[in-house]
Amino acid sequence: MSGKMTKKWGGFFRSLQMKLILVLMVLNLLVMAIVGTFLLGRVSSFYYDEFTRQMNAVFTDSMYHMLQNEAKAEDGATRLKDAVGAFSTSLGINSNRNYYILSGKTGAVITGSEDEASIVATPAIIAAINGRIGQETRLSQPYWDRAVPVMDENEVRYIVYIRDTKQQMQALSDQMFFIILQSLLVGLAISILLSLLLSKQITMPIETLTKSAKRLSKGDFENRPEAYSNDEIGVLTETFNNMAETLQQTLETVNGERNKLETLFLYMADGVTAFSGDGALVHINPIAEELLGVSAEDELNFESLYGELISLEELLKFAKDKMVERDFAVSGRNLKLMFAVYGDNDDGIITVIHDNTEQFKLEEARREFVANVSHELRTPLTNVKSYTETILENPDTPLEMRERFCNVILNETDRMTRIVKDLLTLSRLEYRKMDWKISRFPIAKSIDNVCQAMKMEMENHKHTFIVEMEDDLPVILGDRERLEQVLVNILSNAVKYTPDGGTITLNAGKEKDMMRISVSDTGLGIPKKDQKRVFERFYRVDKARSRERGGTGLGLAIAKEIVEHHGGKITVDSALGKGTTITFTFACAPKDEGLVQE
């Protein structure tokens, strides 16, 4: 037998069906056994009662007298036989029930209804030999008998002995037993059939239910069992369906929540990592991967990620009812980590990672800015103070010396005024507080104006100034004065940072709907590492040299703000020792009619 078959049969014997069959069979057997025992008992007791009744009816006192008289004769035994024989119908004598005349002394058979008979002395015969009427009263004996002593004076002459072999009763009992056995078998067959039917009726819906439950456990909520009846199984099916419905709804809700959370985790600006209570990583969102510089594919756990900041045990102890915060610097970033324990039994730890790098930078820039401003203002102030003090303390200083000192003081105050003005401009630009004077104007005219103004400066430093302008330069919609300031700032840088006798080239042209102006020089150039920083406030490549040329590092920062306000960009391209090109763009005016200021 194959394993599958064994399993199937094993299942059958343990099944409800088998149990039902067994119960019905046992019930059937029990009923039959009780009925059988009762019936058989009744049959034998009926026969025994009948025997006793017949005996009592025949052996009356008068019969006894008659027998005594008959026994007195010479052939007493024969006479007694005839006398008893006359009552053979009343005594129920037949092939199974015989009567005998026994010797009163020995109990030996003298004559009887049966020719040859050997009768062993039964308790009844022994009683009769002793002068009492003897009879067998126990049902279980293989015979029933009655021995009646026939007395002569005080001596027992003969014994009339009736004996029933119980065969008639036995035959009936046997027949009955057979019938009972037959009905038992039929009953068994019927009970098996019935239990099969009944169990099928009961087990079928249960099997359907079991199958549904199995499907449910695999996540299939679609195929629900139907309730065919409204009995217990019907109620069970209905309850099952309700349960499945609730389960499905709960799962959907949970799924929805999870999706919500996952989406939140995915798109939130902060990184999130989650760990189970033993420190295994449960979740990490892309931002967290990026901030920590790890990949979810790596083998990550609490120890490997945050071990150097705080240990798991410590955290579980401290973060019970409050968040634990830690600063973490990793691969050039300043991160703020917030640890929180979730769940009542230290179920796990959630870490929120906030990127503080920008804030850090801003803070640093602010600090640097304050330091720069103080420094920039302190130097001219110190000069002003010392020159003023010298003049005041030495009343007899020669006049021309005083004039020179006063000029220095004037220059330094001018310088301070310029710095303060530039700073004000910058702060207005940054806080969008600038009053822009927007107008339409031809850019070619503006460039001409600036070049005229710069001419003197160029000549002072013996620079060759080349201006290349495309024809038909467009009209610009913007703040004329500020855009001119951008150009001035860039041109004066070129003048400042190019040794005397250099060449400065201005090139202006149109690109799509943008205006592009670039200023190239043959000057000092800017080292690669400083190039992207020259637009920062107070940033100077060579502090000492810039300062000696009157620079504070604000010109390009202001230029950048103004250019960006006009929808443009400013870039630097430079080679150290060879020269620098600063290019900036800004939007042209839309092509509709409007007042153009010459």
Ligand code: ATP
């Ligand atoms: P300010 O313009 O406020 O008087 P500044 O000229 O020093 O001071 P920026 O115009 O912002 O400040 O320039 C920043 C720095 O960039 C300068 O200090 C200088 O080191 C460098 N730089 C700017 N333009 C050039 C250039 N054409 N050639 C070489 N270096 C330059």
Ligand code: MG
């Ligand atoms: Mg400058």
